[in-house]
Amino acid sequence: MGVEFLTGKIDLRSDTVTKPTEEMRKAMYEAEVGDDVYGEDPTVLRLEELAAELLGKEAALFVTSGTQGNQAGIATHASTGEEVIVEAQAHVFYYEAAAISVFAGAQVRQIPTDNGIMTPDQIRRAIRSKDVHQPRTALIAVENTHNRAGGTVWPLEDLAAVGELARRSGIPLHMDGARVFNAAAALGVPVRDVVEHVDTVSICLSKGLCAPVGSVLVGPRDFIERARQWRKRMGGGMRQAGVIAAPGIIALTKMVDRLAEDHHNARYLAEQLASMNGITVALDKVQTNIVIADIGNSGIEVPEFVRELAAEGVLASSFGETLVRFVTHHDVSRADIEKAVDAVQRVLHGARVH
Template sequence: MIDLRSDTVTQPTTAMRQAMAQAVVGDDVYGEDKTVTKLEETAAQMLGKEAGLFVTSGTQGNQVAILTHTKRGEEVIVEADAHVFYYEVGAMAALGGLQTRPIAGERGMMPLTAMEEAIRPQNIHFPETGLICLENTHNRAGGTVLPLSYMQSVKELADRNHIPVHLDGARLFNAVVASGISAKEYAATVDSVQFCLSKGLAAPVGSVLVGTAEFIEKARKWRKMLGGGMRQAGVIAAPGLIALTQMVDRLADDHVRAKRLAQGLANIRGIVVDVDRVETNIVIADVRDSGLTPDEFLATLSECGVLAAGFGGTLVRFVTHVDITDDHIDETIAAAAFTTRMR
């Protein structure tokens, strides 16, 4: 099957598998796993932060960051389609006793005026605004890249109001490759960053959270409370090091293939794709004019050997990654064309 459901389906490379087998390990809860320590230090250095923390997933990294930044009863400003709001099982409320303040954005960006208006004034009736969360690239906006200037403006607004900013950078390195702006420059606009090793960077598991040394020390305790204290974790940190050092530049190939896929799908009658909005490795197609429901479209596509994912309403998502080739893109376009003819 040609699996375009997500970039989480990638298989570890041969080098990653070898690194897993040969990793130097120790008990990370005791701080004795040298491979984990190297991964955390490498990640922190790449993003220009003081320290890093290896976590099991992007969701765990985001929630550890949010819990570290806030206290119960506070409010967190989020974009209305942000991953931390849309896909993390209400964790802010369930785990942190936090209220979310979603703001509808355009291409993943909350309007600065709306964000400023959402910051709570001191009043006995209101919760305090404890955190602003950004997402770059923005998944539900189609993998769009938040401009550095926008993130700088958000940080200036947050600093004026003494509010920290957390970045869900699950696909931050896609933004880096697409924009030419370094990870350090993006990270300088926020107080903490979580990025995934297990998406476009193709490691089998894990994310890293970075911030100040004091912040990471507190975050480490939250990670333990959430069951994320791992023991001989070097076996999964080792492929993460390869992901960071060898898999970043090749993300450009995924972006080129996503654009070509978008153009091919847009030329099929009954499928609508905004090709100009495809900036990284995510393609969102609207199949409402095909005469098929998304479920019908996906079922027939699967019979043709291609997997994609429903994305709400009449939308279908395709995500390119390291295991997708040029031939796969051609086959996917042909399968989609066949699928629309079968209605």
């Protein structure tokens, strides 16, 4: 299937499909650059300072992707023979090609939850005791918002409680904050409040914030210096990276405030889908820009549903045996969402119009 297949489609597969804005493209063209492996790219340095400042942490490192941000972070915290506590469907475990085993060399302790949010009690019980039989718990990693749970948001008091437990136990706390700005928008607080109790965070510039490439790993200065070597080891030492850092600066300064619009669109879409025969949506989990629809009662299999919907001009992701995921973002308007709702209705009724 060629890319021409995408022409004219309403693309709700992911917020990663967002294109850089005109302003971003102009900033890329004009970016002042230098060799970032030598620490000489002024635009990268500016992006890193801005990210650290926004998140209320000491330092930051521009990385190629969310996966690299998470994995350079995890490998800096944990190593061979140790254990990392994660939620059972956490992106760092579920979708990063077993990178924790490859880079950190640690094993993963999975905590199952219904909504992506681990309780302090679940984590406390998973922390290993000092015993020759047991690995050392080297890290606790949370995901905010939680992708596979449907973009759910960690309540601030839960993060505070987990942060307190981690500190008391002498275990660092990492946040996969690929969509942490969505969490902040949903909570109506500055992002630094969301990350207050975690030691390190990886944020993505290339999802709802529309930058074409890149993520930023944020944390204490000495940690970031050690993570810099992991980035190099992973092949993420980039040279005149200012051309891709420049749109990242716009992502952080201009694109955050509009995320609430995506959340309103997701809520509207979720309510419309939930009202259709054959589709169920857990509306309480629709907290940000992700909608997971269970089409189990529609009589249509997921691959067929996704195919038929694409034929109607709307792209969504297959997300499990009976689940389809829709993600709202900058490049889809309310009018597009209304068209998407009509398209789903036509697929359900088997009445395609061309």
